[in-house]
Amino acid sequence: MQLLEENPFGAFKQECDRALRKALTQAYPTFKPLRFLVEPPSNPQYGDLSSTIGFDLAKTFQVNPSEAAEKIFKILESEAFNLVSEVNLAGGYINFKVNHVRLAELTFKALEKLEEAYGLLKTDRPEKIIVEHTSANPNGPLHVGTARNAILGDCLSRLLAARGHQVRRHFYVNDMGRQVAIVAYGYRALKEAGLKLEGKPDFKLGFIYTATNAALEIRRLKEQLEQASGGEAERLRRSLDEYVAVAAELESQNREALYTIIEAVKKDSNPQESVDEILRNYERGEEEAVRLVKEIVNLCLEGFRETLRKAGIGFDSWDWESQLVWEGKVKEVLTRLRETPYVKVQEGALIFEVEEAAQTLGIRDKLNFHDKLPPLTLTRRDGTTLYTTRDIAYHLEKFRWADRAVNVIGVDQKLAQVQLKVALVTLGVWKALEGLYHCAYELVKLPGYKMSRRRGRYVTFDELLREAESRAYEEVDKRSPNLPREEKK
């Protein structure tokens, strides 16, 4: 018997449970226990496993708990046990003690047989699971927020794999966002000026992003200020001051690069439009835009990979958002959703009535969302798609292979994840109802410091790793000062 060979304590537990069930069919044949009847007691002095069966019986049959327990206990006394060394009665409780000699013997045998796999109980029903995690925007280095995501996702993947599931780790490359287009704008300006930055690629791009964003914001705010007055002007001025401060900080890092970008924005008659143009051209698959954006995204991912390697985190697949769009998967989703009765056109935009869909499909109370579900905008008035719309296409792809898709994403995305689930079920992917799992985590908050990607204020994952390493070194050095330098890690 496998349980005995691989999980001796589990066998002990099963033995107790079975004996109790057998006794129950004799003493209380109508009683139907719904879960495991034994659990570890609050205090080990009572035994190794314990059952509160007396109290459960007392409730259903209106009897005294200790009497009910005693009735069961009397039957157990004549039971021939293998791993149980002692059964005792204590009020409504029945406690079991394990035969330690036998258990130890079996445990050592199991260790010999399983070696490192000991204790990792395999599931009876292995599933194909895609864990999507990290998925950071490729416009700067990974920071402590995305680090939390990466570590969580990687741990979860390892646990699921250890359980015997078929796990694939995916990174969703968000290359169609406005943020990437902003980096592309600044990157192009530097390239045209023949300027090359030094350093780790994702850090370089992080600088370019923040600098370009600041330059664009400063110009936009100045233009708006010319026509504003009163409180509105005050608000704009405050915002402007902030970005000027950001620019001043960047100036101390790389003055030449910053001014090259500012000059480019100054010369541009409509820089915002230029950014949008890059975005549009990229979405269209226009050659030059594709070359530019792909170049910077690949550079950024190179930086990500280096950081993640240091943390021992790897991926099986890097899924590009653009691929979904260019292959027509997003269009297909829209076509199929339009055929459902839940999608309507509102002022030119395509709206998916999520609440209505959930109710009609009868999945409303399986969503764990108790407020009215707001509608989801699938396309803007100009026909362009939104993030969640592309995410629907992405998850359709995931579920072609996977039984389950786990998304490690911050709690702030809760609603979007529910909307995504409803959309998937609407498109007939019923396994998404149980299989799409949002592994939500709280956003990282640093005391007295507000992180902001746009303002270039963030603590990077690399810094965190360096800090962890140096603190570990310090600690080891303190405790054993005479060891050689290889004591690192």
Place this chain on the structure above:
RNA sequence: GGGCCCGUAGCGCAGCCAGGAUAGCGCGGCAGCCUCCUAAGCUGUUGGUCGUGGGUUCAAAUCCCACCGGGCCCGCCA
């Protein structure tokens, strides 16, 4: 305004869904342990009004209600 999540030892958390015995774990603190192989370790110990107040129950950290404190969401953003 509506909804969701969180509040348990100095810090980080488990236990709550399916209520039971003296509320656990890690870190930290404190006290010990190296004339030989990893002390990068081990042993012991300290430490809690389970956010507050009601209610249900023989029994509440656990269920119900109210309140307090913190976070999040309710975009033609991602």
